[in-house]
Amino acid sequence: MQLLDWIILSCTLLFIVTYGAIKTKGSKNVNEYILGSNETPWWTVGLSVMATQASAITFLSTPGQAYHDGMGFVQFYFGLPIAMVVICITFIPIYHKLKVYTAYEYLEQRFDVKTRSLAALIFLVQRGLGTGFTIYAPAIILSSLLGWNLNLMNVVIGIMIIVYTVSGGTKAVNVTHKQQMFVIVTGMVITFFIILNYLPQELDFNNALHIAGANEKLNILDFSVNPEKRYTIWSGIAGGFFLALAYFGTDQSQVQRYLSGKSVRESQMGLIMNGILKVPMQFFILLIGVMVFVFFQFHSAPLHFNPNNTRLIEKSQYKESYHDLEDQLNVVANEKKEISLLYVDQLSQDYDNKELHNKMIALNTREKDLRDQAKELINKADKTAETNDKDYVFLYFILNFLPKGLIGLLLAVIISAAMSSSASGLNALASTTTIDIYMRHTKIEKTEKHFVDATKIFTLIWGVIAILFACIGSLFDNLIQMVNIIGSIFYGTVLGIFLVAFYIKYIKAEAIFWSALVTQSVVILIYKLEIMSYLWLNVVGASMTIVIALLLQMIIGNSKAKTVQS
Structure with a gap:
């Protein structure tokens, strides 16, 4: 890297951290710290939702996924726009009407405190793991670039994220997301056109697509019904729908983004914005990976990218x-x-x-x-x-072929993405721990300031835990898949609980609680035995939670009826 790259990288990151910390410090109460006083306009909600999902893993791992396996991964997102519509119609109005801080508060009002606590604990486990991986991804970049210790980089990046998240809470996360998304979009668009410019003069974009197609990199749709195949149009629409419904509808890192909206309508518009733009954005990022593949048809690539x-x-x-x-x-x-x-x-x-x-x-x-x-x-x-080098393909291209100045910008893109998604994760983990665990189970009355301070402390604690999870990130396969696998293992059960809460009033607390426990155990077993593609775990988890809860409620209902008769 040249001096210009270091200047661009350092200035971008320092500006984001400093701006986020200074602009939003001094929250006086829980509503201001966790929901940003409900002052977020729809377009900021939309950008914040997109930035939360678009982690560094998206921009580091997805092009490598396309380089090796082609565009088929885009099918994973086909169910997302449908999920956005369902959430806008059902989830958002209920959350706003009840004026909840977290999604899990609603579950106590519908069921009981143990169901609320169970859902919150499942969220804390999977989001804690996921946040660790979003820190680990950019640490790969800097450790490879500088030859520094990977775990040291996990700590440095984690501390940067903790600084402004602890300081400003949700406002800091929302404010910084705008700058981060600007950096991300600008950097990726510039990179795409530079790749095209680097191709041989006689090779236009249309012919580049022909080369990619000849090597089966443009096979977008797979209509196979084989459940063991990871990415098909059916797993994308069904599994992707359930995963998106669970992630955006029940994961506090996303729910908190649109709960901070000015109104129901503003929150809905923000989610619709995400539904419209998300699939094209992922398509574009995968296309960049495919163009990198075409580029390496005319330039030497290393035997191994790591x-x-x-x-x-x-x-x-x-x-x-x-x-x-x-x-x-x-x-x-x-x-x-x-x-x-x-x-x-x-x-x-x-x-x-x-x-x-x-x-x-x-x-x-x-x-x-x-x-x-x-x-x-x-x-x-x-x-x-770890011999899988998909996560290093795009990194290798960035460091070895982009002009000076742009390398710093692209590294800023990837690290900004890590900061945006990790900050949302830490913010949500701390909010859920405070509201659903600490505040709910504290007997002694405390002041608003006490709970704001408690949320900041929990942000710090979860930041440390995420850094520890990041330090074991090298034990896993392709990161973009690993994050989605973690989500698929846990999201289905939580989604099933919420679907029952919203739509099946017949089912009561006892039935849904035990159903969720059984289902979560079975889903983990199914994943371990590799019975089906991970995307189907969302469908299985949600469906099984509902079916078992219905059966249990019938048994409990019959048992009570017999008791009354006797």
Whole structure:
């Protein structure tokens, strides 16, 4: 990185942290600290909702996902717009009418305190894990870039986030989200056009898409009904709908964003804004990953993208074998560039040469085989090494091919995204701990200032816990999938509780509480046994919670009826 990159990166991050801390400090009561005094306009609600979901993992991991597996991941978001409509019609009016601070307060009014506490505890577990991963993602970048200790970077980034979140609460989160989304959108748009500019002159955007399509990177829709396949149009609409409904409707990190809206209408407009823009945004980010793939058809790419693993192999007995694979990859890369240019020339004449097409696919298959062999060598050198390098693809491109100045901007994009989603997570974790656990179970009367101070302390505590979770982030596969897997394991059960609360008045507290406990245990078991794709866990969790609760309520009802008769 050049001096200009460091200046842009440092100034951007310092401005966000300082602005957020100074602009919003001094909250006098719980409403102001947790809900921002309900003064947030709809467009800020929309940006804040988008920024909360768009973590650094989105911008770091998603292009790598597209580079390796193509555009199919976009199907994951197909159920989101439908979920936004349902939440706007049902969830938001109820939350605003009851004037709750957290989503889980409503559950006590509908059921009882133990159901409220159970839902809050499930949220705290999964959001604590998720927030840790959103800190870990940008730590990968700086540790790889600077050669610093990864855990040290987790701590540094975590502290930056804690500073303004503790200081200003929800207002600080909402205010900083506007700056962060501006940086994010600007950086990604500039990067997309720079990639296109770096492609050979004779290769226009349409022909670039042809190359991507020839290598099966543009297979967006998969109508397969195989439940083991992760991304299909059915899992996207059904599983994605349930996950989005649970995330935006019951996850406090999102609920708190629109509970701070000026009115029901402002909150609804903010969510509709997210529903309209989210799928196109994810499509665009995946398309950037696909264009990076096309770029590397004409430029050399490393045998393995994770620099930590390449340093590891250089110190091992498998060094020479690894270098032999690199030499083979160089031969393949040269052939691939030659064939790709010939293929582009044919495309410019409106002729899709099948022989060149097949050769190009064969070369990319050969390249994949060499990369797999490299992963085997890395695994032999260190059994604990994570050989999946999807999260490093876009990072490698940023650091090695973007012009000076833009590298700093892109790093600011990714770290800003981490700060936005992590700040929302910490803010929600602290609010839920204060309102649903501490305040609800405190017998002695306390002042408003006491609970504001308690929320700040819980923000700090959860910040430390998230940093600890971040320090184990290297144990997992592709991060964008890991975050969604964690959500899918827990969200279905919580969503089932809320759907019963909203729509099935027949079911009472005892039935839903035990149903939720049983369902959560079964869903974890299903995931461990790998019975189906994780996206279906949302459907299974929500459906099972409802069905078991209905059965239990019938049993409890019959039991009570017999008792009365006797």
